[in-house]
Amino acid sequence: MVLAGGRSSRMGVPKSGLEWHGSTLLYRTAALVARTVGGPVVVVGAPGQLLPALPVGVAVVTDPVEGLGPMQGIAAGLAAVADRAAAAFVCSTDMPFLHTAFVRRVLRGLAVPDVDMVLPVARGFRQPLAAGYRTALAGLITDLVAEGDLRPGMLFKHCRVLQLDDAELLADTALARYDPDLESVVNINTPQDYAQAHGRPPAEVTVQCFGALAGGGRRGARSIRAATLDEAASGVGLALDRHVVAALNGDQITRDGQLPLEAGDSVAFISGDAGG
Known part of the structure; x- marks a missing residue:
């Protein structure tokens, strides 16, 4: 599941449509997730948001309320696939170095009994927008949003979370080989970030x-x-x-x-x- 988001105040334009090697950031992220998972892939967009072209088979879900942040979008996306998948990888669209090995490592954590969410704590920060979620959490997240709890940190208090630090993530041999610096979680927040990322070979x-x-x-x-x-x-x-x-x-x-x-x-x- 990919959160397309809306216009970024620091970028000045929606990140989803940013050009990326003849494609867009949104196309890249959605297609990469589709390469990795065996189930449905959905993109969650803001109300009225015009999205760039998407890979064949990727569906679009509209966030019912604009301006409530990623929690509302996560709830909408999880609810959209809950009848077809028990777990989902959730990420933002602005992760140009996301690697399939990272996605697989995170989702594998949901095989641990009684775990509701797999939360990478990578490069010094919690990464709720590069995490694994039980789709059954959709109702809980919707309730939290209705109560005004819009921060992902509030969710952690109400479910069973498995946190994976750098060492635990990199214990995966494929991830350690292809993304040793865990750049999968690097995102783009400013025009300078975009220019630097786009300029890399x-x-x-x-x-x-x-x-x-x-x-x-x-x-x-x-x-x-x-x-x-x-x-x-x-x-x-x-x-x-x-x-x-x-x-x-x-x-x-x-x-x-x-x-x-x-x-x-x-x-x-x-x-x-x-x-x-």
Whole structure:
């Protein structure tokens, strides 16, 4: 579940629509979560908020009351998926370095008996907008908001919370390998934050071409920097069209050029033509 939020006073524009390597921050975050979880993915927007394009299959839920902060949005999102999922990963849209290994590590904490919420305490701060929630908490959060308790900290007093510090998070070998500084929780609050994040080189991914696409010097695996599938294709002189498909990490078949890539990804480009 992704909280799209509204206009940021420090950014001057909605963060959800900020450009990110030919896509938007919202598309990247929603698609990355969709890559990770097996259930529904919803984006929670403010009333009347115009959202940029979303990945296929991602639904939109409208926060019923504007201006009540993230708690209201969390309640709306959890309620929207409660009949289809027992647990959810909840995050804000402005986390450009979120890694699937982080999402998986957090959600794994909900396998601990009697835990209602998994709260990372990463890089010195509690991270309620990069956390795991039981969807059954929707009613409790709605009640707290109605009573005027709008801070996520109030929720912690009413449910069973598993806190994960840096060391506990990084005990996960995949997370330690691909996000050792826990930049998954870094968010964007100012134009300077955005410029700095956007100016960083994308993560390294492994790309390999097969069949007819392996000609022209493309034979063999190579490491390139790419934030999206489009950038990976361009890096080996290809364009995603009806003649080319991609297999991400050996399973997901796609032509979605905006699909976000991350450290550790492997992309195989294959001819989309019959017999390719």
